[in-house]
Structure formats: C-alpha cells, structure tokens
Amino acid sequence: MRRIDQIEPFRVMQLLERAKQLEAAGRRIIHMEIGEPDFPTPAAVIAEAHRQLDRGDNFYTPSTGNPALQQALADWYAREYNVSVAPERILITPGSSGAFSLLYAVLLEAGESVLLSDPGYPCQRNFIRLAGGCPINIPVGPETRYHLSAELLERHWRDDTRAAVVINPSNPTGTLICDDALTAIAAYCRAHGGHLISDEIYHGLTYGVRARSALEFDDQAIVVNGFSKRWAMTGWRIGWVIVPEALIDACRRVMQNIFIAAPTLSQYAAIAALGATEATEAMRRAYDERRRFLLDTLPALGFDIVVEPQGAFYIYANVRRLTDDAPSFCRELLECAGVAITPGEDFGRYRAREHVRFSYATGLDDIQCGISRISAFLNSRES
C-alpha cells in the first residue's frame, strides 16, 4: 500500500459534513465532536496584533523563531513550572502540528518506530508515517489512566525505536499521567537512547490539579506545546517545541527548509498571550463547569466514565451498555437527536467500537440541550 493510502482521514469529518447538511436543511445540531475552543482569542492578543500590524514588520523572523517570543516563553517556563530553559532551545513552529512534522523529520530514518498510546491523537500516527517511520500503537486502558507506562515501553520497545509520545492531559481521554509514571518513562527512554516526547498542548486546561511538564522530571525531554487550546488561538497557527541542545542545529536546518519561519504577526501577538492569565482562567472555569455537568449526567444515561478526566476538554466514555457499535451509534445520534459526538475509532483501534468522545468546547446551554436530546433518544430506543 502506498504511503498516502495509509493516511487516514478524520472519520469525524464525515460526521461533521453530515451535520452541516442537516443544518443546511434547517436542523439545529449540538456540536460536541469538535476539539476547538469556542472562545474568542483574548483581547490582549488582539490588541497586540493591531499594534504589530501598525508597526509594519511583516518580514520573516529567524527560522527558529522571534527571539522575543523565545525569551518570553523561557521566562514563562520559569514562572509556570520552575524550570530553567535556555531560550534557544525553544523553537517556534506553525502550530504544534508543525512541531511534530519537524521532530519526526529530525529523529526518524525510514522504518524507525515511535511508541504511541491507543487511544491517542490520531494525527500522531500520520505524522510518523509521512516521515517514513512506523507508529507502534500500544493499547492502554484505565489501569494506566489511558497512558503509556515504563512497563508498556519495556514490552514494546524495539531496536529501531527512537521515541515514545505521552499526551498529557490525553486526547481523547482527558486523563493526566501520574508523576511516577512520567518519571519512569523518561528514565526508560533515556536509558534506551531514545526520546520522550511530551505533548503538553492541553496544559493549563486542568481542573483541581496542575499538569506537570516533563521538563520538571527530565531536562532532556522533548516538550511540545502551543497557543491553540489554552489561549484559544487555533487560527493563529503558533506552537513551540523544546528540544535538547544537541538537536537544535538539525532542527534549524529542517525549519529553514520546510517552514522558513512561523507567521510573524502571530509570533508577536503570542507574547501578549502569556500575560493574559485572567482571560485564560475565565475560560478554564467555564470548561470546568461544563465538565462537571457532563460528569454528573452522562453515567446515568449509560455512558461509563472509568477514569475521571481532569484535563483538556474531553470525556471518553464507554458505551458498551448502549451499543456494540459506537460508529453506528454516533451516526444514529446525529440523525435522530441532532447531537454530534466522535466515535472512538478516530483515536485508534483498541476497544474503539465501545467508546465515544464528548468534547465540551461548546457552550453549557448547548451541552445541556445535547444531554436532554440524548436522554430522549435513548428513551425512545428503549420503548
């Protein structure tokens, strides 16, 4: 099979397309399938973007990023995590997606492998395949809070393995990894000459607990993050990756070629984001309210939440009590009840047909309406 034929579409896109058809036909659809903040970008960022536009500098920044943003992020890591990171280790990328393209280009040779959790962020597999690498999907369940562990690495690590990816908090499960587990994974990767890649894009969106950066446990960990989620800046396409000193040169060479540089305006506006804590805290509180509502209502409807999600804006639910075919269930829910949620198959294969993901990146009113509709739908199925 050619590489391009191994690149899977997001299955939720078909659902989304159908949802749009229904909306075009006059139906009101409740969107709990989308992983994009429903909030506008903080006002301080918009204001800074206006100022930057007026300054008239729309030229390329250095390939590795606007030095002022690199420095601002280094300061932020000191404040946020109490870790010291040299600014030149912080590479500014077009979204965290850009960071992954970059990393796999630098780390992988054709056929080399990367360990991933199943379920996990679906693009990971495709980033690796596009770089000619081999994703190894490791089934994970409630026993590890849906995360990799050193034991799982031990069982699946191969001679050609170059890295293991931890998404913390996890997409799709919203669960955080335990400190001990993260420490052990970092140590395992180091001892076997590989890299821990910690995807921290949902940091700052945690509830009742603080997510810890892999850099707090291992200063050689590779950390990916970005402004899309916590700062509601998806369309700005601005992320970063922190790499060990030894990788900077190789990364720079790849960045010069494939990006030239990340968007200039975004690279200036993002500096203002780092100070917009009131705005981000307001969003976080709103997400938490929605999360608690869903945690209170979903189990009684038959959606089992085995590990309480403490981060991101997702709830991963087992639907075995409701169906043995989650994709069909999702389609039916959309057609009959006008509620869009994502079937587990978008995130992997392991027990995918008995899981769905709810996103609460949509207003509480809509979520409440969605739950009523789901309830009515399930009742009508029973009768």
Place this chain on the structure above:
Amino acid sequence: MRRIDQIEPFRVMQLLERAKQLEAAGRRIIHMEIGEPDFPTPAAVIAEAHRQLDRGDNFYTPSTGNPALQQALADWYAREYNVSVAPERILITPGSSGAFSLLYAVLLEAGESVLLSDPGYPCQRNFIRLAGGCPINIPVGPETRYHLSAELLERHWRDDTRAAVVINPSNPTGTLICDDALTAIAAYCRAHGGHLISDEIYHGLTYGVRARSALEFDDQAIVVNGFSKRWAMTGWRIGWVIVPEALIDACRRVMQNIFIAAPTLSQYAAIAALGATEATEAMRRAYDERRRFLLDTLPALGFDIVVEPQGAFYIYANVRRLTDDAPSFCRELLECAGVAITPGEDFGRYRAREHVRFSYATGLDDIQCGISRISAFLNSRES
C-alpha cells in the same frame, strides 16, 4: 548517512551571520544576498487584517482553505491568465513551502524520484529528501535559459520518477522558460504518467514580458504560488497549490494532519492583496529600475550575465573572470568591501564555484553603494 544529515543548511546563512557580526561591530553592510522583498505589505492588506481582527474570527478555516480565498483566487486566475480553475482545486497552504511539503507527501513513495534543475531553489532537494524521495539534479545552462527541457527529461526520467519541477521565473537565475519548452515538458510528464510541478512564486515580478502559467498549456499541471514575493507578504505564510481534481482527496487528508489549516488572519487579508495592483505595480517598477542598473554595471566589473534575467529579483552571474572559487570570493567581498552576495553553491553543484547570485530586493541607493564598493574592491585586488 541518516536523512537528517543530508539536509543542507543554507550556506548563505553563515554569510548572513558573519554580516551581522560585522554590523554589530559598527560596519555598514550592503545586503544583496537576501531573497525577501524589502517593501512593506500593501496598505490594503494591512487594513483588511485590522478589520478581520475586529471581526473576531480566529478559528480554523477548512483544511483546504478559506472558501472565500479559494474563490477569489479562481477569479484571479480567470483575469490574470484567462484559465478556468475550479476553486476546490486551489488548496491554501502555509506559504508555498507548505505546498511543497504537501505535494511530496502525496506524490512520493520512499525512493521515488523528482527531476530538478541545477542550479535551482535549494529547499526543493530537501523537501524531497524529507519525504523519503530522491531528488535528481539535472545540470542546466544558458542553452536552455537555465531551465529543464523535454530533452533533458528524456535523458534523466526513470521508472520511479513521479514529477519534474520548473521554477519560472527561475531562482537563482531570474530567467523565464520558453512557452514551447514548457509545453513540451508538460506533454512529456503527462505521457510518462508523472506530474509537471510549476513553481510560479515569482510571477508578477517580470520585466518587459508576462510570465505564463503552466495551466495555460496543460490544465493538469500542478501550480505552486503564494503571496510572499509579488505581494511582499513573507511573514504572513500564505501560499497555494493548484492540483488536478484526482489529487484533492489525498491532499485534504495530508493537510488535515500536517497543517490543520493555514493561518486564518492571513487567509482573509490575502483576499485584499489580489486587488492591490497599484501597490504591486509600484514595487515591480522599483525592482526593474534596480535590475537595469545592475545589468548596466555588473558586466564591466567582470560579472558575466549570459542570459538576461527577465523575472524575480535575482541576477545570476558567472565570475570566472574574477575567481575560480566563488565561495571564497563572496567571503572576501563581505570582509573587505562589506557587500553580501550569495555563492552559487547554495543552488546546486553544476558550475557552482564559478557563479554568484545578486538579489536586488534591496533599495537602489544601497545597490549603487554596493556596486561602488565592489568596483573599489576589485581595483584594489588588481593593484
């Protein structure tokens, strides 16, 4: 050799770094090495960006692009080239760099080859290597205006060749390809089951002649373009690629994964660029004035310009009369005369050591000063 070790840095970056050192030490350096417009982005684009910021939509566009921009570009192709392109064939990418990452991900399997001209845009080779493919660099000279030809394709095409790339106008030579040559190349690619990729990023920057799109000759040609050069919008990171209908689905799948989408603000502001013809025409006239000055002065100094460049903002000169080692010559010119130009080795291997590239993306005053300095430098060397 690992793939990452095959990714060459831009050698001009070392030169640029040294130039910055000299500037930090108080020297004034004339920059004729950089391929980035020295003009600000047109005012109409800035104004539209302000409006878009106030509209508050910073969310993702569809992966293949903002439909309004796709439609505006389709209309622009009708006006500019008199060709009809369905908007959904126009895929919006993060710069034209993004377009090439996308194309090689879609077209290539590990080890498959792409035909390139040597000299040519250096990133091309690296895009192909990063996708696991094999760049075949074909020496070209004045006899084909530094472009590929159907005869050269015939000689170098292999069973595993999937595409040939024409950069028109060329970087680094500024020369345009003849209509007949382009037609013959398109026909050759088609007949051999491959793709013609026409890099048209310097369209609109031509002098006394109009560059023609490959789509005028073959509606199945793949065309890459972007807003960086003609519209002086480098930092906005916005380009596009026009693909045959049959490739749209595969491209969409890759775009969903590796980009999610191009920057939203840029995708709206760019629509205004397409109407800013007065601003782009003023820039074009300024470039032409600089070009004519250089064409008038360089040959007498010993820089031989074999084919008159009619496009882009580059002049590719043979320096055989001055040196047998262009890289050393460029370093010396920087150290002794404070003038930065790019050695030919950044663009390939073929006769690279006897060529240099002048960029005239810098003000006429600076260019005049640069030429005086070069003249003095050459005189001092002789005496």
